[in-house]
Amino acid sequence: MYEWDFSPVLAEGGFLLVGFRNTLILTATALSGGLVVGLLLAFARLSHRRWLNVPAGVVIEVFRTTPPLVQLFWFYFGLPIVLSVEMTPFLAASLTFMIQSGAFFAEIFRAGIVSIERGQWEAARAIGMTYNQCMGRVILPQAVKRMFPSMMERSIELMKTTTLVATVSYADLLFQANELAQKTFRPLEVFTVVALIYFVSISFISFVASRMERRFARSGEFTP
Amino acid sequence: MNAPVLRLSGFGKHFGSLRVFSDIDLDVMPGDRIAILGASGSGKSTLLRCINVLETPSEGSLELDGDVVGQPSRSGDMRFSERELCALRQRVGMVFQQFNLFPHMTVAGNVAEGLKTVRGVPAQKAQERAVTELQRVGLADKADTFPSRLSGGQKQRVAIARALAMDPEILLFDEPTSALDPALVGEVLGVIEQLATEGRTMLLVTHEIGFAYHFATRILFLAEGGIYESGTPDDVLKNPKRPLTQQFLAEHRRFQF
Ligand SMILES: Nc1ncnc2c1ncn2[C@@H]1O[C@H](COP(=O)(O)OP(=O)(O)OP(=O)(O)O)[C@@H](O)[C@H]1O
Ligand SMILES: [Mg+2]
Numbered sequence: 360m361y362e363w364d365f366s367p368v369l370a371e372g373g374f375l376l377v378g379f380r381n382t383l384i385l386t387a388t389a390l391s392g393g394l395v396v397g398l399l400l401a402f403a404r405l406s407h408r409r410w411l412n413v414p415a416g417v418v419i420e421v422f423r424t425t426p427p428l429v430q431l432f433w434f435y436f437g438l439p440i441v442l443s444v445e446m447t448p449f450l451a452a453s454l455t456f457m458i459q460s461g462a463f464f465a466e467i468f469r470a471g472i473v474s475i476e477r478g479q480w481e482a483a484r485a486i487g488m489t490y491n492q493c494m495g496r497v498i499l500p501q502a503v504k505r506m507f508p509s510m511m512e513r514s515i516e517l518m519k520t521t522t523l524v525a526t527v528s529y530a531d532l533l534f535q536a537n538e539l540a541q542k543t544f545r546p547l548e549v550f551t552v553v554a555l556i557y558f559v560s561i562s563f564i565s566f567v568a569s570r571m572e573r574r575f576a577r578s579g580e581f582t583p
Numbered sequence: 584m585n586a587p588v589l590r591l592s593g594f595g596k597h598f599g600s601l602r603v604f605s606d607i608d609l610d611v612m613p614g615d616r617i618a619i620l621g622a623s624g625s626g627k628s629t630l631l632r633c634i635n636v637l638e639t640p641s642e643g644s645l646e647l648d649g650d651v652v653g654q655p656s657r658s659g660d661m662r663f664s665e666r667e668l669c670a671l672r673q674r675v676g677m678v679f680q681q682f683n684l685f686p687h688m689t690v691a692g693n694v695a696e697g698l699k700t701v702r703g704v705p706a707q708k709a710q711e712r713a714v715t716e717l718q719r720v721g722l723a724d725k726a727d728t729f730p731s732r733l734s735g736g737q738k739q740r741v742a743i744a745r746a747l748a749m750d751p752e753i754l755l756f757d758e759p760t761s762a763l764d765p766a767l768v769g770e771v772l773g774v775i776e777q778l779a780t781e782g783r784t785m786l787l788v789t790h791e792i793g794f795a796y797h798f799a800t801r802i803l804f805l806a807e808g809g810i811y812e813s814g815t816p817d818d819v820l821k822n823p824k825r826p827l828t829q830q831f832l833a834e835h836r837r838f839q840f
Contacts, residue, residue: 481637482683482742486697486749487673489665496700500687 367543368552375549378535379556385449385531386518389456393517396457397464404469415465422462428523431455435527448529452521460517467513471506472498504575511568515561532556586649588613588752588784589634589675594643596626596633603629604808607643611753611786616779618795618816619788621805622831627788630805631755634786635675636663647674648752673701676746680758682738684730684745691717691726694744701749716744720774736767740774754778756787772798792835796820804828 368375403415422430435451438444475498483493525534536553540546587610595605603626611617619627632638634645636653639660645652652671653663663671685693694713698704704712717723720740730738739759746754756775760768772794778785779798789795795802795816802819804812806827812819823829 476683478679478681478683479685481677482679482685482745484637484668485635485672485677485679486745487669487701488697489669492700496696497685501685504687 361547363548364545365548365552367545368539368548371539371543374539375532375535375552375556378530378532381530381535382518382521382532385452385456385521385524385529388453389460389521390514390517392453392457393460393464396461397468400461400465401468401472404465405472418458419462419465422459423466427455427459427520428526430459431523431527448524448527451527452524452529456517456521459520460513463513463516464510467506467509468502471502474505475501507568507572507575511565515564518561518564519557585612587611587646588615588648590644590646590649591634592644592646594633594640594645596629596638596641602808604805605642607810609803609810611784613752613784614782614800615784616798616800617786617803618799618801619786619803619805620790620792620795620831621811625805626808627805628757631677631757631786631788634753634755635672635677636668637677639663647671669701673697673749674751675753675755676749676751677755678739678742678746678757678759680761682730682735682742682762684738684741686730689727689729690722690733690741693730693741694748697745697749712748713744716748717741719747719777720744721770734767735763736770739763739771743771743774743778752784754783754785756785756789758788758790760789760791790835792820792832804831806831 400415400419403411404419406412406415431452434455435446435448438451438454439446472494479497479501480493483497488496521531522533524531525537528534532553536549540549543549589609589611591607591609594607594609596603597605607630619630621627629638633640636645640653641660642655643661644655652667653661656662684690685696688696691710691713694716695704695706695709698709698712699706714723714726717726720743722737722740722744725733725737725741730741733741743759759775760771763771768791772791775785775787776798787795787798797816799816802813802816803810804819804823804827806812812823812825812828818824819828820832823832
């Protein structure tokens, strides 16, 4: 019978906390960057100009169809050779996850935007709005509500995917946990605690998200 | 003699090889109320939508108050700059069959939106103007509700208020009552009638021939890719001269008593 002993892990709790903080920083950076990249890619994809929509389509497809770990290695080990720049683990990871989640967000945005009825565009155009005004005032506000659930799901996916950065020695939660497990010889306890941290924080995010969703639904516009 | 508000000459639209109408000449004078009739597919909606360029006209010219809007282009449809389009559409309001209210804005928000976003009117002022327009269509008490709470007739009245808020010189109506419960048609036609007494210039596509007769100063009957017959309501509706008009009216009268 295995004897559980969390005390060595808890004694080094600060060690995991540093990792957790780094995970949050990376996730927040990749998420905010990813939303911007996603929006730009979606607009480019929807454009009638071929020199915009074709490259955007290629970027989206490449990042959606290659494994995230390959992308990370490419940015960390490959890009410095091409550009002869110094690459830190954080920079490589931020870039990778920004573009990668951006590719997924772009598809979510695009689907949300095209799901808005033609009549909404026409009504907005008919009172003299420009394309950008239509998009900003009429189409996006409605599209964002529709795509909110899939955006939350993708953001949670992103937070979990960031664990891959442990492989390029960025001190995220998983990396710190690994170190601690070797130091304390208590991998079972360490990884149980790590799983718990992810479980609690992601459940919390999901909870907040579903509350927000319900608030959207209550603001009147979805009741038939 | 007044100058026309809107002048179409040699106006035409085709979708690829499908020619919807061609060579339409039309002068719309201030205060004109033109009812556009025709069989389904005769191009009534397309004509209205080409006038405010929701559909790009293929050929001819479009003049508003004597100013030419858009350029002919050798390849395909006419060309319009974004600036021209925005200016044109502020002067030519449109009311749709399906209302197309913005569901994420309140009723007053819908009416104020064009003033705020397009004209840059401060929010407070735009809101006040919105309430004034809503009073005109009898819905001031609904200002703060969302469109989803309204009946079809109320929605269409809000859509009319939204168009009116931009002070258009011409209003286009594309079958404004076709999506409505018969019981709600009256309230919308009532608002349009009231606009008529104010002397507004309007073009109305409708299947309500009785209303067209009382409302219009002029009737256009579309068929065979153009204006097939036109004239006063008495001329066209009571004494149609040409066979397709006669046939169309006979069919529409079949169940009247
Ligand atoms: N965007 C489009 N692309 C291709 N064809 C179109 C398009 N819009 C309309 N048409 C065609 O143009 C013709 C005229 O259509 P339109 O909608 O103007 O008719 P309508 O007189 O308004 O008919 P209804 O009484 O049914 O509303 C039809 O044959 C229609 O199929
Ligand atoms: Mg039609």
